[in-house]
Amino acid sequence: MSILLDENSRVLVQGITGKQASFHTQRMLEYGTKVVAGVTPGKGGQQHLGLPVFNTVEQAVKAEAPDVSSIFVPPLAAAEAVMEAASAGIKLIVCITEGIPVLDMLRAKKFLKEKGSLLVGPNTPGIISPGKSKVGIMPAHIHQPGSVGIISRSGTLTYEAVYQLTSLGLGQSTAVGIGGDPIVGLKFVDLLELFKNDPQTEAVVLIGEIGGTAEEEAAEYIKQSNYPKPVAAYVAGLTAPPGKRLGHAGAIIEGRLGSATDKLQRLQESGVQIIHNPARIGRTIKEVLSNLSQHL
Amino acid sequence: MLIHEYQAKTLLEELGINIPEGHLAETPARAGQIARKLAENVILKAQILSGGRGKAGGIVLAKNPEEAEAAARRLLGKKLITAQTGNRGLAVTKILIEKALEIKREIYLGLAVDRKNERLVAIAGKQGGLEIEELSRLHPEHIKKEYFLPDEGLKPFQARKLAYFLELGDLTSKLFIEYLKKLSLFFVASDLKLLEINPLVLTAEDELVAADAKMDFDDCGLSRHPEIATLEDLSDESEQEKEARKYKLNYLKISGHLGCLVNGAGLAMATMDIIKYFGGEPANFLDIGGGVTEEAASKAFEILIEDPQVTSALINIFGGIVRCDLVAKGIVASARKVSPKKPVVVRMEGTNVAEGKKILEESGLPFHFVNNFEEAARLAVALSRT
Numbered sequence: 001m002s003i004l005l006d007e008n009s010r011v012l013v014q015g016i017t018g019k020q021a022s023f024h025t026q027r028m029l030e031y032g033t034k035v036v037a038g039v040t041p042g043k044g045g046q047q048h049l050g051l052p053v054f055n056t057v058e059q060a061v062k063a064e065a066p067d068v069s070s071i072f073v074p075p076l077a078a079a080e081a082v083m084e085a086a087s088a089g090i091k092l093i094v095c096i097t098e099g100i101p102v103l104d105m106l107r108a109k110k111f112l113k114e115k116g117s118l119l120v121g122p123n124t125p126g127i128i129s130p131g132k133s134k135v136g137i138m139p140a141h142i143h144q145p146g147s148v149g150i151i152s153r154s155g156t157l158t159y160e161a162v163y164q165l166t167s168l169g170l171g172q173s174t175a176v177g178i179g180g181d182p183i184v185g186l187k188f189v190d191l192l193e194l195f196k197n198d199p200q201t202e203a204v205v206l207i208g209e210i211g212g213t214a215e216e217e218a219a220e221y222i223k224q225s226n227y228p229k230p231v232a233a234y235v236a237g238l239t240a241p242p243g244k245r246l247g248h249a250g251a252i253i254e255g256r257l258g259s260a261t262d263k264l265q266r267l268q269e270s271g272v273q274i275i276h277n278p279a280r281i282g283r284t285i286k287e288v289l290s291n292l293s294q295h296l
Numbered sequence: 297m298l299i300h301e302y303q304a305k306t307l308l309e310e311l312g313i314n315i316p317e318g319h320l321a322e323t324p325a326r327a328g329q330i331a332r333k334l335a336e337n338v339i340l341k342a343q344i345l346s347g348g349r350g351k352a353g354g355i356v357l358a359k360n361p362e363e364a365e366a367a368a369r370r371l372l373g374k375k376l377i378t379a380q381t382g383n384r385g386l387a388v389t390k391i392l393i394e395k396a397l398e399i400k401r402e403i404y405l406g407l408a409v410d411r412k413n414e415r416l417v418a419i420a421g422k423q424g425g426l427e428i429e430e431l432s433r434l435h436p437e438h439i440k441k442e443y444f445l446p447d448e449g450l451k452p453f454q455a456r457k458l459a460y461f462l463e464l465g466d467l468t469s470k471l472f473i474e475y476l477k478k479l480s481l482f483f484v485a486s487d488l489k490l491l492e493i494n495p496l497v498l499t500a501e502d503e504l505v506a507a508d509a510k511m512d513f514d515d516c517g518l519s520r521h522p523e524i525a526t527l528e529d530l531s532d533e534s535e536q537e538k539e540a541r542k543y544k545l546n547y548l549k550i551s552g553h554l555g556c557l558v559n560g561a562g563l564a565m566a567t568m569d570i571i572k573y574f575g576g577e578p579a580n581f582l583d584i585g586g587g588v589t590e591e592a593a594s595k596a597f598e599i600l601i602e603d604p605q606v607t608s609a610l611i612n613i614f615g616g617i618v619r620c621d622l623v624a625k626g627i628v629a630s631a632r633k634v635s636p637k638k639p640v641v642v643r644m645e646g647t648n649v650a651e652g653k654k655i656l657e658e659s660g661l662p663f664h665f666v667n668n669f670e671e672a673a674r675l676a677v678a679l680s681r682t
Binding site for chain 1: 382415427429447484487516517519548562563567568570571572573614615616670
């Protein structure tokens with residue numbers, strides 16, 4: 001089944017005529033994603049990569065009925081692009097952009113709540129349901145359809161995890177990058193809920209990192225809901241010094257909040273299988289799944 | 297982006313918020329001069345971008361200009377090590393010298409982004425001078441929070457709630473409410489992440505004065521506030537961090553000897569972690585980024601390998617957009633220039649890995665190419681020990 005994205009998803013690319021957007025839209029099309037249109041204000045009426053370009057999302061929605069939008073718009077305009085998509089009725093918005101001001105994200109999230117749209121990101125590689133569709137910048141060739149759901153705050157670390165899984169013959173149902181920023185759309189908790197209800201997904205991998213409380217909230221949810229599928233987690237940044245931002249805007253231990261140690265402890269207490277060695281993410285899931293099948 | 301206390305106080309003054317009378321000194325003689333001018337008990341405050349100054353001896357009372365000069369001499373030009381700075385400490389080049397206040401009461405006032413609740417929050421604390429986390433732990437009933445969103449702003453009734461909670465009395469409450477209004481507007485207008493006045497002092501003359509000020513701006517918002525961006529103090533950056541910044545490389549020096557070079561922040565953290573897992577000590581965090589050019593990759597390697605603290609290196613590249621052959625070319629170009637004697641383990645996977653491997657092997661340079669992540673980490677740690 002996969003979650004959020006499948007072979008029927010109709011995808012819009014906001015900022016399509018930009019360099020990064022063009023490159024990645026091409027890769028999405030090659031993968032078989034149903035990219036149906038693009039938006040770049042001022043370039044409406046043109047064709048780009050064989051797709052119609054519109055001035056506004058509203059126009060694109062009227063003409064091509066996309067249900068997903070991917071945002072490749074520079075940081076100071078990206079939050080507002082998210083709001084434009086929500087305003088036009090797009091239900092799933094995937095914001096790739098890194099560097100959006102925090103206050104802008106607070107503004108966007110409030111707006112989205114009122115419109116009922118879901119946001120993935122920002123600062124994310126995107127979403128991929130292998131074999132069906134990809135919206136974002138991840139290298140498609142390392143993925144393989146299967147039953148492991150992935151929820152990650154990272155980019156290349158996610159690819160590493162996926163690569164390990166695929167190498168062991170463990171495909172992925174959907175891999176979702178929730179992004180590295182302090183204020184994001186869907187969080188671990190939200191995606192765990194979606195994976196819970198997805199028949200294709202048999203196990204879930206969380207890839208977290210220092211900063212914030214998303215992993216702790218996930219741990220609480222897993223415990224409270226008696227989560228019915230096995231969950232494994234790797235949390236990056238055990239060696240991180242406090243008070244320093246490590247790359248991602250959201251990856252910072254602030255005072256007592258956000259250390260990898262705390263996150264790992266809470267996850268472990270909730271019955272999550274902890275992965276200590278990032279080179280063994282794939283192997284750990286394999287063991288978890290084979291233990292599961294032994295008990296059935 | 298953190299700014300210094302003296303910079304934050306200047307901004308507060310511009311907003312019409314009382315700050316102690318004070319001046320900046322960069323030499324002991326100047327410190328004495330300022331103390332003489334202020335003609336009363338003065339407080340000397342080392343200007344470093346870290347908390348915990350008081351406990352580390354970075355905040356000193358002086359009763360006369362001679363004491364002030366002596367205290368300044370002890371502080372200036374030295375590194376102050378606080379609970380937050382780590383062993384490296386931070387260099388003290390400026391001291392803020394202020395008239396000591398006659399303190400009737402100290403309270404806490406802060407504004408922050410509440411990540412969990414996805415709102416802005418104004419926090420009032422009945423006790424100033426303690427760290428807010430400590431206060432929150434010891435006396436949660438002494439803290440009150442009011443939440444708001446950037447465009448709605450903090451409502452007057454919210455400011456009143458906090459003022460009455462603090463039991464400030466009528467006149468002071470009015471002033472407090474005015475301060476809070478100005479600060480909350482300033483917070484939103486400037487893309488702040490954190491603003492703390494701790495303590496906000498009620499003086500014997502019933503004045504409300506910001507005895508200390510901390511401001512942390514959102515790095516992502518700086519491009520729309522060039523006048524704030526110029527306040528940045530990078531003097532405590534290591535040489536490597538300075539160099540890396542020029543090439544848009546994300547470099548953070550820590551304390552070990554095994555250098556790492558990785559593409560992607562999460563993978564870079566994981567690489568540091570796996571080094572530690574196998575008993576090594578990572579020297580740094582280095583994310584070369586998703587759009588890295590050959591030149592930047594080359595520079596990254598050069599900065600890493602020329603760092604005297606680094607005695608061996610692990611390069612971990614998972615090529616998605618980033619191509620392994622591009623990074624390999626950059627590393628080889630750099631290695632030819634600097635001829636590293638230090639052992640270097642290169643792990644590559646993903647886009648163009650075969651080409652990348654070829655480039656490294658054909659270079660004739662003594663790189664250890666290991667395709668497997670775990671084996672690469674083990675080898676890097678083993679080599680770091682020899």
